[in-house]
Amino acid sequence: MGRTALMMVASLTFVILVLGPNMYRYASSSYANFTTYNGRTMAHNIAVSGANIAANQIFLNKAWTTGYSNLSLSGGTFNVWVTAETTSYGVVRKRIHSTSLYTTNNQNFLDTIEVLLGPSTFAEFCVYLQNMGGGVSWATGDSVYGPCHIDSVMNISGSPVFFGKTTSKNGTNPKLPHAGVTPQFLGGYQSGVAVPMPQSFGPTQDSATARGKVFTPPGSPSGNYSLTVTLNSDSTITYQEAKGAWTGPLTTVKILTLAPNATIWVNGGNINIQGTLKGRLTIIAGGTKGSSTTGNAFITGNIKYATDPLLAGAGTDMLGLMADNSIDIPAPPGFNPPTVPAQHDVIIEAGVFTRTGKFYTDLYNNTKATGLGSVRLIGSLTSYNIGAFSTPNSDGSVKYGYRNYFQFDNRFYVSCPPNYPITGFFEVLLWKE
């Protein structure tokens, strides 16, 4: 019996010595698993914080490249440095690199975040409006096929659909959620975003002065000055100046010969424009705010690119049509259908920018303007005010004027017409974590 007791004690001791440590090992392994996950998460969060702090610095000071070195945060440290990179079309972007170090349980955890910021242009908006006005709302049946920004209050009724990212400065009217108002923001919505309209086209005009072409009204005769432009599909434009009783010669020239940086500024007059563009061009009608004789552009026919911009791999044809006042699709001279009809179905492929006025047609309430079809803008619209294209029937169909479709040119996400106005802000192009 003594031997048996000894054997039992020995076996019990053996069991405890072998299996006991395993139990402690499981407990310590569980703790190690927890600390590893916690360490990785903390390192990641610290790196993200570093990137956010740097992005905020760049928002406050676009020239900021100071970075951070071993800054303490939440028990760890992070480093940030900023590099600049230039795209093939000359745009300077900034890349934020944020690395973190978090130490726990004698283990070091590292993480890296990269954020690429690029300057944004007004061409990146399918529709930009400085003001919607009190009596105008996005309503059921309205669709915006690209990014949209309202730099005031966005008026909404019914269920309009926004396919791209939508932002507004002062929220929505009515404030959402609201019964009966169900907009669909399929690309997301952010309020409190301010993107002010530029006070002038100064930078673009300076570019035209430096390496482009400036049309200045001659001293005589008296009268209103205008430039009539026809875009040609062989990379040329045909233009003719006019002032009062004087009309200049009809001139056809290569765009880049006339304006090496493809930027034309009519300094104190109106523009009449139509045609098919091959190449890149920005043209500005410069003038005084509120004037009907300067700073306006009139679209007298279709404006198209030589290559369809909606095709995959579309070329580089891009037009920026800018006016200090308004851009109008006018009634043709002597409009009197059917003898002198208006154009049916107008196509405009361009980035359209009206700085103090609106993009509209003066046929919108013309009682003879029936059955005209639609105005289809493929590109971008930036406008101070919203313009009218039609007078509706009681059922919402068009009574006078045109239906309007605004479709975004996706190439404007990454490119824009030459010397097109920038918003002055950076946007996040990619976030790598």
Next chain:
Amino acid sequence: MGYSSIFDIIGSIFIAGTLYIMVINMQNDISQMTYTDGSDLIVQTNITTVTRLLEKDFRLIAYCAKPDSFTQTSNSIVAAGAHNISFLADVNGDGTMDTVKYYVGSPSDLPLTPNPNDFPLYRQINSQPAAMYNVGLTQFDFAYFDWMATPKTLPITFPYSGVLEIQLTIMLKSPVLPDSLGAYSYWRQLRLSARNLMTR
């Protein structure tokens, strides 16, 4: 002397038997605890492994190393169901978008595990063979939300789904123990981080 010897023998048999039973029970308890603790550790390790894999991939939704070549970021989710999702992400950083699919199998795909309710998780990149993860999953549920954090009802149409937030709920149980035994681990991410989804 005779009676005392018998009493000694009986008493020693009783004591020895009691000790035997105590030792055997203790051995059983230690073995059981070892087995249970081991499976608990497996569950905890599996949950961190799975969540790390998911977080790594979901953070890349709509990410492209060459952002100029992919601008429709809000359309990066191409399919979404209650237990599956497909999205576009530049997984290898070469500037071309890859299609990443997560979906689950059925419990019958794992006939040899003691838990009758666990099912495998599959991860597929483009048209490569799907990788199977047998981690004791018993719940793998997605929920989708729009810009106002309003739940979206299935089925969701694509493109232009309006899905901007994703919620994922995971429950793991030990793959080596029956469903009624062992610990489980529950993980829910209320808003899976996909910062590139709303850049454009």
